[in-house]
Amino acid sequence: MPPWFRNFIQLSTSLAQQRSPHLKPSPSIYQLWNHFSTDSKYAGLRPTKGDEKPRVVVLGSGWAGCRLLKDIDTKLYDVVCVSPRNHMVFTPLLASTCVGTLEFRSVAEPIGRIQPAISREPNSYFFLANCTSVDFHSHQIHCETVTEGVDTLDPWNFKISYDKLVIAAGAQASTFGIKGANEHATFLREVHHAQEIRRKLLLNLMLSDVPGVTDEEKRRLLHCVVVGGGPTGVEFSGELSDFIMKDVHQRYSHVKDYIHVTLVEANEILSSFDDRLRKYAIKQLTKSGVRLVRGIVKDVQPKKIVLSDDTDIPYGLLVWSTGVGPSSFVNSLEVPKAPGGRVGIDEWLRVPSVQDVFAIGDCSGFLVSTGKPVLPALAQVAERQGKYLAKLLNNLGKAGGGRADASKELDFGNPFVYKHMGSMATIGRYKALVDLRKSKEAKGISLAGFASWFIWRSAYLTRVISWRNRFYVAINWLTTFVFGRDISRI
Numbered sequence: 001m002p003p004w005f006r007n008f009i010q011l012s013t014s015l016a017q018q019r020s021p022h023l024k025p026s027p028s029i030y031q032l033w034n035h036f037s038t039d040s041k042y043a044g045l046r047p048t049k050g051d052e053k054p055r056v057v058v059l060g061s062g063w064a065g066c067r068l069l070k071d072i073d074t075k076l077y078d079v080v081c082v083s084p085r086n087h088m089v090f091t092p093l094l095a096s097t098c099v100g101t102l103e104f105r106s107v108a109e110p111i112g113r114i115q116p117a118i119s120r121e122p123n124s125y126f127f128l129a130n131c132t133s134v135d136f137h138s139h140q141i142h143c144e145t146v147t148e149g150v151d152t153l154d155p156w157n158f159k160i161s162y163d164k165l166v167i168a169a170g171a172q173a174s175t176f177g178i179k180g181a182n183e184h185a186t187f188l189r190e191v192h193h194a195q196e197i198r199r200k201l202l203l204n205l206m207l208s209d210v211p212g213v214t215d216e217e218k219r220r221l222l223h224c225v226v227v228g229g230g231p232t233g234v235e236f237s238g239e240l241s242d243f244i245m246k247d248v249h250q251r252y253s254h255v256k257d258y259i260h261v262t263l264v265e266a267n268e269i270l271s272s273f274d275d276r277l278r279k280y281a282i283k284q285l286t287k288s289g290v291r292l293v294r295g296i297v298k299d300v301q302p303k304k305i306v307l308s309d310d311t312d313i314p315y316g317l318l319v320w321s322t323g324v325g326p327s328s329f330v331n332s333l334e335v336p337k338a339p340g341g342r343v344g345i346d347e348w349l350r351v352p353s354v355q356d357v358f359a360i361g362d363c364s365g366f367l368v369s370t371g372k373p374v375l376p377a378l379a380q381v382a383e384r385q386g387k388y389l390a391k392l393l394n395n396l397g398k399a400g401g402g403r404a405d406a407s408k409e410l411d412f413g414n415p416f417v418y419k420h421m422g423s424m425a426t427i428g429r430y431k432a433l434v435d436l437r438k439s440k441e442a443k444g445i446s447l448a449g450f451a452s453w454f455i456w457r458s459a460y461l462t463r464v465i466s467w468r469n470r471f472y473v474a475i476n477w478l479t480t481f482v483f484g485r486d487i488s489r490i
Contacts, residue, residue, distance in 0.1 A: 043156075043157070043158045043159065044143075044158035044159035044160050044161075045080065045125075045159070045160045045161055046161055047139070047161040047404075048078070048161070048163060048403070052078070052123065053076065053077055053078045053123070053402075054076070054077050054078070054163035054164065054397065054402035054403045054404075055077065055078045055079075055080060055123070055161070055162055055163050055164075056072060056077045056078070056079050056080070056162070056163065056164045056165075056166065056393060057079075057080045057081075057082065057141060057160055057162040057164070057165050057166070058079065058080070058081045058082070058166045058168060059082050059083070059131050059141070059165070059166065059167050059168060059169050060082075060083055060167070060168035060169045060170055060361065060363075061081060061083035061085055061086070061087065061088050061111055062088065062089075062168060062170045062361055062362070062382060063088070063091075063361060063379045063382035063383045063386065064168040064170075064360040064361030064362075064382035064383065064385050064386040065081065065083070065166065065168030065360070065361065065386065066088040066109070066111070066114050066386070066465075067382070067383045067385075067386030067387050067390070068166060068168065068360065068386040068387075068389055068390045068393075069081060069111070069114055069115040069118075070114050070115060070386075070390075070465075071386070071387055071390035071391065071394075072115070072390045072393060072394065073394045073397060074115070074117035074121060074124065076394060076397035076398065076402060077163075077164075077393070077397060077402060078121065078123040078124045079115060079117060079118065079124045080124065080125050080126075080127070080160060080162075081111055081115075081118060081125070081126045081127070082126075082127045082129050082130075082131055082141070082143055082160070083111070083126075083127075083128070083129075084128065084129070084130050084146045085128075085190070086110060086111050086112075086126060086128055087108040087109055087110050087111060087191075088108070088109045088111065088114060088465070089107055089108060089189075089190060089191055090106075090107040090108075090109065090460075090463075090464055090465070090469070091107075091189070091379060092379065092460050092463075093106070093107050093460060093464075093473065094107055094188060094189075094191070094193075094194055095188065095194075095232065095235045095236040095239050096239055097191070097194045097195075097198070098188070098194045098197045098198050098201070098236065098239065098240075099198065099201070099239050099240060099242070099243035099247075099485055100198070100243070100247075100480070100485035100486040100487060101239060101242075101243075101476065101477070101480050101485055102472075102473060102476045102477070102480075103472065103476055103486075104191050104194065104195060105469075105472060106469055106472040106473045106476055107191065107469075108191055108469075109464075109465045109466055109469055111126050112126065113465075113466055113468075114465060127143065127145075127160075128145060128146050129143040129144055129145045129146055129158075130143065130144055130146060130329070131143050131169070131329060132144050132157075132329070133332065134165070134333060134357075136335075136354040136355075136357060138161075139161055139162050139163070139165075139356065139404050140159050140160065140161050140162070141159065141160050141162065141165065142157065142158075142159055143157070143158055143159070143160060144156070144157050145157075145158075162356070162404070163356065163402060163403050163404045163406075164356050164357075164358070164393060164396075164402070164404075165356060165357045165358070166358045166359070166360065166389065167330075167333075167343055167351070167357065167358070167359040167360070167363060167364070168359070168360050168361045168363065168382075168386070169327060169329055169330060169361075169363045170327070170361055170362050170363055171324035171325060171326060171327060171330075171342075171362035171363055171377060172189075172324060172325060172326075172327045172328075173187040173189060173320060173321075173322070173323075173324060173325075174322055174323045174324055174325035175320065175322070176322065178297055178298065178299070178300060179298075179299050179300065180299060180300030180301055180302075181297075181300045181320055183300070184300050184301065184302055184318060185227070185300060185318045185319070185320035186200070186317070186318065186319055186320065187319075187320050187321070188232055188236060188319055188320075188321055189324075197317065197319060198489075199489055200316075200317050201224070201317055202487060202488075202489040203489060204221040204222060204316045204317060205222065205248065205252050205255065205259075206489070207221060208221045208222050208255045208258060209252065209254050209255055215258070218255060218258045219258050219260075219314070220303060220314040220315065220316055221258075221316035222255060222258045222259035222260065222316055223259075223260050223262065223313075223314055223315050223316055223317075224240055224259070224260070224261045224262070224315070224316065224317045224319070225261075225262045225264060225305065225313055225315040225317070225318050225319070226240075226261065226262070226263045226264065226319045226321065227264045227265075227297055227305070227318070227319070227320050227321065227322055228264075228265065228320065228321035228322040228323070229263060229264075229265030229267075229268070229269030229270065229271075229292075230269075230270070230271075230321060230322075230323065231270065231423070231425040232321040233263060233265070233269075233319070233321040233322075234263070234269055234270055234281060234285070234425055234427060235425055235426050235427070236319060236321065237261055237263045237285060237290050237428075238285065238288065238290075238426055238427040238428030238429075239426075239428060240261050241261055241285070241288035241289055241290050241428050241429075242288070242428045242429060243485060244256075244259050244261070244289065245288065245289070245429075246484065246485070247484055247485050247487060250484070251487060260289065260291065261289065261290045261291065262290070262291045262292075262293055262313060262315075263285070263290055263291070263292050263293065264293045264294075264295055264297065264305070264307075264313070265292070265293075265294060266294070266295065266296045267294075269281065269282065269292070270425065270433070272376075272423060272435075272440055273423060273425070273433060273435045273446075274435050274437065274446040276446060276448075277433045277435055277446055277448055280433065280448045280449075281425075281427050281433060281448075284427050284428070284429065284431055285427060285428070287429075288427075288428050288429055293307075293313070295307035295308060295309065295311065296308040300318070303315070305318065323377070324362055324377050325340070325341065326340070326341040326342055326363065327363070330342065330343055330363050335351050335353050335354060335357075336351075336352075336353055336367060337365075338364070338365030338366055338367055338368070338374050339365065339368065339374050340365060340374055342359075342362075342363055342364050342365035342374065343359040343363055343364045343365070344364075344365065344366075344367040345358070345359050345360075345364045345365065345366060345367065346366075346367065346370055346415075347366075347370055347372070347415030347416060348392065348412045348413075348415055348416065349364070349385060349388065349389050349392075349416055350412075352367070355404075355405055355408070356404055356405065356407070358389055360382065360385040360386055360389055361381075361382040361385060361386070362377040362382060364385075375418055380420075380421055381418060384416075384418060385416065385418075388416045389416075392412060392413065395413060396410060396412075419438065420437075420438050420439060421436075422434065422435055422436035422437065422438075422444070423435045424452075424455070424456045424459065424460075425456075426453060426456050430450055430453050431448070431449055431450060431452065431453050432448070432449075432452040432453035432455070432456040433446075433447070433448050433452055434446070434447040434448070434452040434455050434456065457477070461473055461474065
C-alpha cells in the first residue's frame with residue numbers, strides 16, 4: 001500500500017473516532033486493502049490469520065460447485081469462487097432457449113444469489129477468472145482474469161491462498177479428435193452456445209428467403225444436423241422439430257419445405273434408457289420429421305460432415321453433443337487420475353495424494369483403488385456431491401478442522417454414496433420419457449407420452465434454483481403456448 005494512502009486512511013479513522021468516540025472504527029477499507037497484497041512478489045489473497053475464518057476456494061460455477069456454495073456455512077468459512085462465468089446454467093432447459101421456448105435469463109442463476117455472502121461478507125469473493133495452476137505444497141492457486149473482445153484490458157495474474165480447495169471445474173465437450181469439429185461445430189453447454197445456435201438458425205432462415213438462392217443452397221442452409229444421440233442431442237432435436245412444425249411453417253412459409261433435422265449417432269440413441277422408451281423415442285422423432293442416421297463422423301468441413309462410409313451430409317447448422325471429457329486444466333494437474341482422465345478421488349471426495357483438496361462434479365472420478373466405478377457426468381451426480389461435501393466441510397469446521405493441515409486426524413464420517421434417481425428427456429410434441437430405474441439392468445417404472453412430459457416439466461420447474469427463475473420459466477412457457485416462440489434475431 002502506498003505510504004500516502006496508509007496515512008490518509010489512518011487520519012480518516014482517527015478523525016472519525018474523535019467525532020464519535022463511542023463508535024468502533026469501520027475496518028472495511030483498511031483491512032480489506034491489507035487483505036489483498038499488491039506487491040510484485042505476491043498479488044492476491046494472503047493466507048488466513050488466526051483471527052480470521054478459514055478460507056474455502058471453489059473452482060467452478062457448475063452444478064457441483066454451486067450446490068456446495070449454497071450449503072456451505074459462511075459462519076464457519078470465508079468462501080471464494082473462481083470461475084470464467086458469474087452464473088450457474090440450468091442445463092436441462094438450455095435446449096429450450098435455442099428456439100425461443102425460454103429466454104436465456106431463465107436458465108442463468110447469478111452466483112451472488114446462490115451464495116449471498118459473496119456479495120456482502122468482507123472476506124468472501126467471486127473472481128471472474130480461470131485457475132491456471134495449483135501449488136498444492138504451498139496451498140495456493142494461480143489465476144488469470146477473463147477478458148474478451150478486441151479492445152480490452154490485458155489479463156491480470158494473481159494468487160489465492162486456501163485452507164480447503166474444491167475443484168469443481170467441470171469438463172469440456174469431447175470431439176474424439178475428429179478433424180474440424182472444434183472449428184465448425186457448435187456445442188451446447190453454455191448460454192453463449194445457445195445464443196450462437198439461435199442466431200445462426202434464424203440467420204439461415206432469413207438468408208434462404210433471399211431472391212437468387214438456389215434450391216440446393218436453401219436445403220443446405222436449412223439442414224440442421226445434430227451429432228450425438230444422448231439426452232442433450234435428442235432434446236434439442238425434439239425442440240427443433242417443434243419449432244419447425246409450429247413456428248417455421250407459419251412464419252417462414254416460403255421455405256418451410258426445405259428445413260430438415262438429422263440426428264447422427266454411432267450406436268443407439270438414449271442408450272441409458274429402457275429399450276421400450278428408446279423405441280418410443282425413435283418412433284416419435286421420426287414422426288416429427290427428424291431423420292435418424294447411424295454412423296461415425298470422420299471429418300467435419302465448413303459446409304458438410306463426412307461419415308466413416310464416405311457419406312456426405314451437408315449442413316447449415318451443426319450442433320455437437322457427443323459427451324464430455326477432461327479439460328486442459330484438469331489434464332495439467334499433477335495428481336493421480338481416474339479412468340477417463342478425471343481427477344482421482346477417494347470415497348470422501350478427497351484427492352488423496354495432496355492435503356485439503358477435494359474434487360467434485362464432471363472433473364472427478366473414483367480411483368481404481370476404491371473399487372467404485374466412475375460416475376456418469378450428470379447434473380444429479382454433481383449436485384449430490386456438492387451437497388455431501390458442503391456437509392462434510394461444515395462438520396470439519398465445527399470440529400476445528402477448517403484450517404490448512406488441521407483435519408488430518410479428524411473423522412470424516414460416512415463416505416459418499418450415490419443413488420441414481422432416474423432419467424428424463426423430452427422428445428417434442430408434448431411428449432417425454434421418464435425412466436425411474438436405479439440402473440440400466442434394474443427393474444423400475446418407465447413412462448412415456450404426455451403424462452411423462454407433464455412430469456418432466458413439473459420436476460424441472462421445481463428444480464430451478466430461485467423463485468425468480470421459476471417465475472421466468474413458467475411465464476415463458478405460458479407465453480410460448482399462447483403466442484408462439486420469439487423469432488427475433490437480437
